[in-house]
Amino acid sequence: MPRPLDPTTVDRLATLYRAGTNDAQAARIVGISKSTAGVWRRRLAIDPAPKQPSPLLSPLTLAEKWRTFARPVEGGHMEWTGPVRESGTMAFTHHGREYTARAAAFRIRTGRAPAGRVTAECDHPGCVAPACVEDDPGRTRLRAQYADVIGLAAPAAACAEGHPSDRHRRFNRDGTSYCAACHTTAAARRKAAA
Ligand SMILES: [Zn+2]
Numbered sequence: 001m002p003r004p005l006d007p008t009t010v011d012r013l014a015t016l017y018r019a020g021t022n023d024a025q026a027a028r029i030v031g032i033s034k035s036t037a038g039v040w041r042r043r044l045a046i047d048p049a050p051k052q053p054s055p056l057l058s059p060l061t062l063a064e065k066w067r068t069f070a071r072p073v074e075g076g077h078m079e080w081t082g083p084v085r086e087s088g089t090m091a092f093t094h095h096g097r098e099y100t101a102r103a104a105a106f107r108i109r110t111g112r113a114p115a116g117r118v119t120a121e122c123d124h125p126g127c128v129a130p131a132c133v134e135d136d137p138g139r140t141r142l143r144a145q146y147a148d149v150i151g152l153a154a155p156a157a158a159c160a161e162g163h164p165s166d167r168h169r170r171f172n173r174d175g176t177s178y179c180a181a182c183h184t185t186a187a188a189r190r191k192a193a194a
């Protein structure tokens with residue numbers, strides 16, 4: 001009889017095995033013996049891991065791999081020590097998928113994929129701390145609160161072009177606001193003229 005495992009651990013094992021993790025690696029990650037891991041692989045009816053695991057199939061979860069690249073610094077912020085693209089974007093690959101450092105940080109905090117671009121909303125340069133990053137809706141909410149606090153929230157229901165504020169208003173870091181619809185139009189116009 002294998003040692004009884006809680007359903008979360010069994011799920012985790014199944015995920016690791018399907019990702020190509022071998023028994024010894026899986027045992028280490030979830031904290032069970034290698035023989036128990038082997039018994040559960042047979043129970044789950046998942047074939048043994050390939051002898052030469054693909055470099056894409058890291059035994060680490062996304063969060064675990066992310067943490068190997070992030071260094072805590074003073075004030076609860078975190079700095080990136082991982083790969084940086086030529087464009088300057090901090091990004092890494094996990095199970096064949098590329099994640100920016102901040103998009104992964106957002107997933108780690110919220111458990112979901114971000115909507116749009118992820119930025120750090122703190123003032124620590126290059127911060128990637130999960131607690132400091134926001135996606136488009138989160139950033140808009142946060143900056144709107146800030147604008148409200150400092151008394152800058154624009155009272156108008158629409159911009160000069162008539163775009164409704166509840167859908168199109170966005171905020172700069174300093175709490176000033178602009179219309180995202182007009183911003184997009186202006187950017188397209190600039191691009192066409194270039
Ligand atoms: Zn930060």
Ligand SMILES: [Zn+2]
Binds near residue numbers: 179
């Ligand atoms: Zn507008």
